[in-house]
Amino acid sequence: MVVVELITGRTLDQGATVEEKLSDEYFNAVNYIELSEEDFKQLALKEGDRVKVVTDFGEVVVFAKKSELPKGIAFIPMGPYANAVIDPATDGTGMPQFKGIKARVERTEERVKTIKELLEAI
Amino acid sequence: MQDIICTFCGSVCDDGEYDLEKRKVKKFCKLGSSKFAEKERIKAPMIDGKEVSYEEAIEKAVEILVNAKKPLLYGWASTANEAIRVGVILAEKLGGVYDQCASVCHAPGTLAMIEEGLPGATLGSVKNRADVVIFWGSNPMEAHPRHGTRYSISAKGLLVKDRKQRKIIVVDVRPTKTAKIADMFVQIKPGYDYAIISALRAIISGNADVVPNEVGGVPKEKLVELAEIMKKAKYGAIFYGLGVTQSRGRDRNIENAIKLVQLLNRTTRWVIWPMRGHYNVVGAGEVPAWEVGYQYAIDFSRGYARFSPAEFSAVEVLLRKDCDAALIVASDPVAHFPKMAVKHLKQIPVIQIDPFPNMTTLIAKVVIPSAVYGIEAEGTVYRMDCVPLRVKKILETNYWTDEKILEEILKRVEKLRG
Amino acid sequence: MLIIKPKKEFEVCIEAELTPELAMKSVEEVRKFKVYYGNRVVELGELFEVVKEGEDKKLVLDGDFGRVKWIGTRMIDGEIVVKGNVGANCGAFMRGGRIVVEGNADDWLGIEMAGGEIIVKGNARNLVGCAYYGNAVGMTGGKIVIEGNAGNYIGEKMNGGEIVIKGNAGDFVGTEMRAGVIEIHGSCGFVGGDMRGGEIRIKGNFDLLPTFRKTEKGWVGDVNVKGEGVIKTF
C-alpha cells in the first residue's frame, strides 16, 4: 500500500470524449490512476494492473498507469471514478475539494466497475 | 464554410473551416474536432425511458417543476445566452435555485473578485503585449489546446512578436504537458499556493527578509528569481486554472494572486485571468448577473435573488438535500459531482435537456434532446475573457434548441402561476 | 419560555428567523409566524409544535434544527437553546443575548456578530463570525465558543469580539483580521493571512505563513499589509 495526495483534473482524452459519456472511449479516458514511478514500483505494479483507491470519502477500483509525477502524488482524470473518492465538502465555497485528498492505494484483483455499475452503487 | 466558431472549450476559437460534404472541421484541436464529429445523440424526448413527443415531455417537466418546493436548475455552461436568459427567468418564476457549472469549476474566482476585483485583459491584449505569461495550476496543452498558439504562448502579437520574445512559466504540483514547453517550471507542494503567493508579495514589496528558506516546497532563491521576472516584465499575465480553484485555499488563493497583481501594477503592468472551461460558462454567469444580480448559487425561494455559495451552490443544495426536483441543462452533474451529491439527485425527479446521452440521462425521469449550438443552432456565447461571439448554425436539424424548449416550459409555468 | 418542536422530517430546508422576541407573543401569534418552506410561505404552526411555559424571553428549539436556517438572526437579547443541530446562518448579525447549540452548527454561524454570546457544544462548520459576501467587516463584538471542532475560514475580517475553538479549526483562520481574539485549543491550518491586527492564540500545530516576523510578542504580521497582528501559542 502507498499513501498519496490525490489530485483530479482535465485531460485531452477526457475532454475529447466528454460528450460521449456512455462510450468505451470515455470509460477508458477516466478509469485510471496515474502514479509516480516510485509508487508504481513499490506496489509492484505493471501497466494495466488494477488498484483500489481508498479515501475518507469512499473507495474505487481503477487501472494503474505509470507517469512522471513526483512521488506521493497521484492523478485520476475528472469524472465518476475520481468523484467516488474526493472530498465532497465545499467548506462554504460551493466547490468540493477535487484536488489534494489523502488516499491509500493498494493492488487489487477486483474488477473495474463500468460507469453504469458505479452509478448503481451510489 | 469559414470562420466557424468552436463550442467546446473556453478558448472559443473562431477560425474553423467546415467541410459540408465530409462533415468535418479543419484547424481545430482534438477537442474541437471531436465536438464537430458525429456522435451518438438522444434520439427522442423520453419519460421514464419511453419515447414521447416534445410537448408531452415538456408537460411532464412543467408538472414536476411547478409542484416542487425547491427545484434546482443547474448546468448552463454549454448552451447559448439566449437559453440561459430564459432559464434564469424560469428559476425566478419557479422560486427555485439557479446554479451553473462554474460552481464546481471557476466560481472561487468570483468569490475572489468580490474581495479584490479582477484586473484583467482580453486575450487579444495578452497576445499583443505579454512578454511574461504564467500558467498557475492551469494546463492549456490538455484543457485548452490552442490557447497557446492563438493567445498566449507562441501567439504572434503586435509588440511581442513570437515565442522567443515571450517567457512562459508554469507553476503546478506536477510536471504537466504545459510545464514541458515552459521556460521555467516551479513545482510546488499541493495546498501551498496561498503561502507561495504571500511570499512573492513579501519579496516584491521589500520584505524578503521574513520569507523562510523554503515555502511550499520551493526554495527561496527560486521565489526571488520568479519575483524578479515578474517585476521586470513589461506586461505580464497570470492564467490560473483548476489547480488553484479546486484545491486547498480555493478562492483565497486567487484573492491572494489578485493582490499580487495589484502590487505589481504599481511598478509595471500585470493582469490575471481564469482559464474558463466550457465554451459559454462565462455566459452562464454574466446573463444571471444582469438579469438578477449574481453569477451563480442563486436562490429565488423568496421571490427575488439571493446569493450564497455556502447554501445555494448545487453541491451544497444536494448535500443538504435542499431540493426536491432538478432541471439539468447542458451538463452532467452525475459524472462531475461528488458521490454524496449524486446520491440525492438519484432520489428526486430529474429533467434533463441535452443533445447527448450522458450519466445524468441514466437517472433522469424526463429527457429532452436538444440541438447543438454552433453546429445546429445559432446563439451568443462569451469566450473565457468575456468577448462575445455569435456561434453559427451549419447543419439543419429537427431537434429543438434549448431556448425553444425552455421558452415552452416558461410559457406553461407562467400560465399556471399567473 | 417557548418550546418549538419539529412535527416531521422536512423535504427541503426551512428559513425561520426565530428570535426570543417570539417568546413574548401568544402561542396563537407564534403559530402564525411566517416561515419559508422552500418557495412556500407557511405558518410556523404547520411545521412545528409550539408550547409556552412561563414568560421568560427564551426559545427552546427541541429537536433537530439542522435544516432550519437563520435562527437567532438580528437578535438583541434573550436566549435560544437548540437541543440538537442548527442550520446555516445561525446568530447572523446578532447584537445581544445568548444562543446555546447542543449539537452541531452549520456554515456562517454568527455572521458579522456585534454582541452577545453563541455556544456550540458540538462542531461548527465554516465561516464562523465572518463578513458576509462583499462586506468589509466581520464580527465586531460578542463571543463565540465552539466546544468541538470548527471548519475553514474562521473570523475573517474580524474587527472585535472573541472566538474560542476548543477543538481543531480548519484552514485560513483570521484572514484579514483587524482586531479581536481567536483562540484555538487544538490545531489548525493557515493562520492570519493579511492580518492587520488582533490576536490569534493556538495551542496545537498550525501552518505559519511566510509573511510573519518572529518577535517576543509572538509572530507579528502580516508584513504584506504592514500588519501588527499577533499569532502566538499557549
Next chain:
Amino acid sequence: MLWIKNGIVVDPKNKINAEKMDIFVKNGKIVAESDVKKEDCKIIDASGKLVVAGGVDMHAHIAGSKINTGRTMRPEEMRVVRNIAGKFRATLGRVLLTAPAIGYEYAKMGYTTSFEAAQPPIGALHTHEELDSIPMIDKGALPVFGNWHLVFKCIEEKNLEKLKALVAWAIERTKGFGVKVVNPGGVEAWMYGGNVKSLDDQVPGFNVTPREIITWLIRANEELGLPHSVHLHCNNLGVPGNYQTTIESIKLANGFRNPKRQVLHVTHVQFNAYAGSSWRDAASGAAEIAKVVNSMDNVTIDMGAAIFGHATAMTGDAPFQFSLHKLIGARWSNKDTEVETGAGIVPIGYLPSNPVHSLQWAIGLELGLLVDSNKVVLTTDYPNGGPFTEYPYVMAMLMSKKMREGELKKVHQYVQKTTTLPSIDTEKTLYEVIHMTRSLPAKVLGLENKGHLGVGADADIAIYNLNPLETDFSNEFEKVYKSFKTAEYTIKGGEIITKNGELVKEVFGKTFWVDARKKVDLEVIMPDIKEYFNYYSVQLGNYGVEERWLKNPSRLEVV
C-alpha cells in the same frame, strides 16, 4: 389612442411654458387633435398636473461588461430588493441595478430613454444583450474610439477619408450611435503603466497626441454629419488641477460648426473641474469652465453630479481607475481590451463629512447652475456620481437656493471657501430644468422625436402630481423632489407603463443605431482593418453585431 386632458404642459422645444393644454396620442406618436377620434381615446385627467416629455438620460452606464462586472464584484449592492417576482420581474439593487430594475426605475421616475455611454467595440454584442434585457425605455450605445490603434493610424497618416470610413464602419459593426472618446491616448499609455498628462503628450508607440485625436475625430464626426457630436471624457479625469485640461479640450471645438447641435459634448464635467495641485488644496474650477462653455455656442456638457451615498466608479479610463484604487485601497477590476480600449471599476462612496466628496458634490451643482441651461444636461454619470434615481434631488436643488442652503449646512465646510456654490443665487426655472432633462439631451444626442411633445414626437410622456402654476419652487422643494421621484403616469410609445410608481405594463423599447456607411467609401479603410485584425483575437468575419440579433433595432441612416 390617448387624450391627456387639461394638463399643465412644459415643453421647452416647442416654447410651451406651463400652459394648460391637451395632448393626443395615436400609434405611439403625439398627434394633432384632429387626428384622433375622441370617443375612442382613453382619457387621462391631468388637471392641475405637470405634463412633460419622458426624461432622456444621455450618459449612463447601464449595459455591458463594466456594469455587469460591477454587479459581480459587489454582491452587497444587490441586496436591496425593489420588486418581488410576480406579474413583473423581480428587481434588485442599491445603486447598481439589475437590467430589469434599470428599466423599471427609470420608468417610475418618468424617464423613457437612456444611453449607455461607453461601449468597447469588441464587446458590443454584450452591451446589446444587456440593453435588450432592459425593459420600458428606448436605448442606444456609444462605442469608444479614443484609444483605438486604427484611429491612431488614420490620424498619424492624416487621412480623414480613412478615419471617416473607420468611424462609419465601426458604428455600424457595433450597432452604436456615436463617437465616444475616453481619455484619448491615456488608456493606450496605461498599457505601459502610464497615462497622458496634457493634450500635447505623445501617445506611446504612436505619433499622435490627445489634441490631435479629439480634433480629428470632431472633423470626421462633422463631415459624416452624425446625429450626435463627439462625446468626450477628458484627459486627467479625477486629478486636481484638471479644469485647465478641460477648458483646453473644450476650446478644440473652435472653428467647427453644426447648425443643428453642438460639435463637442464634454461629459461628466464634475470629475474634470478641479483646481488646485493635490487633494489637500483642491478647489472648484467649475466657474472657469462655465465661463468658457457659456462663451461658446458649439459646446455642451453634462454635469456628472455626485450624490451622497454609495456609487461605483466604472469608466473606460483604466489608468484613472487604477489611481483611484491606489488612493482609496478599494477593490479594482481592469480590462485591457485588444488594441481598442480599456476599462476599470472601483467601488466608491460620497460622504458629506469628507471634504473632497463635498467638493465634488458642490462642483456638480455649480456646473448645473452656472452653465447656460441650453448647454448643460443633468446627469450623475450613473453609477459614477451616484444613482440616476436621485435626479429629482438635483432638479430640486437647481430650482431652490433655500434647499441648497439647508444641504450646505450638512456637508463639510471645506466647500465654503473652495467653491462658489454658497454664493450662487441662481434658481433655475422649471422650464430650464425640464429642458436640461428632456429637450436638451434629446437635441444633444440628435434625437428629433424625443424630449418634446410636439406633433410627430414619440409619445413618451411623464405626468407629475405637481401644479407648476401653484408651486413655489424656491420653498416647496420637498414637494418638488417627491413629485419628480415618482411620476403619476409614465407613458412610453403611447402606452401607460407605470402609474404612481406601480408598474402597469412591461414594454421593450427600441435600440437606436446610426448607419453612415453611405457617406463613405468603406474600401479605403478595409485593407487597414484587415491588417489590424492580425492583432485581434477574433476573426474579422466574426466581429460585430448584426441587426437581426437585436430585439428591437431602429436604424438612423445618415445620408
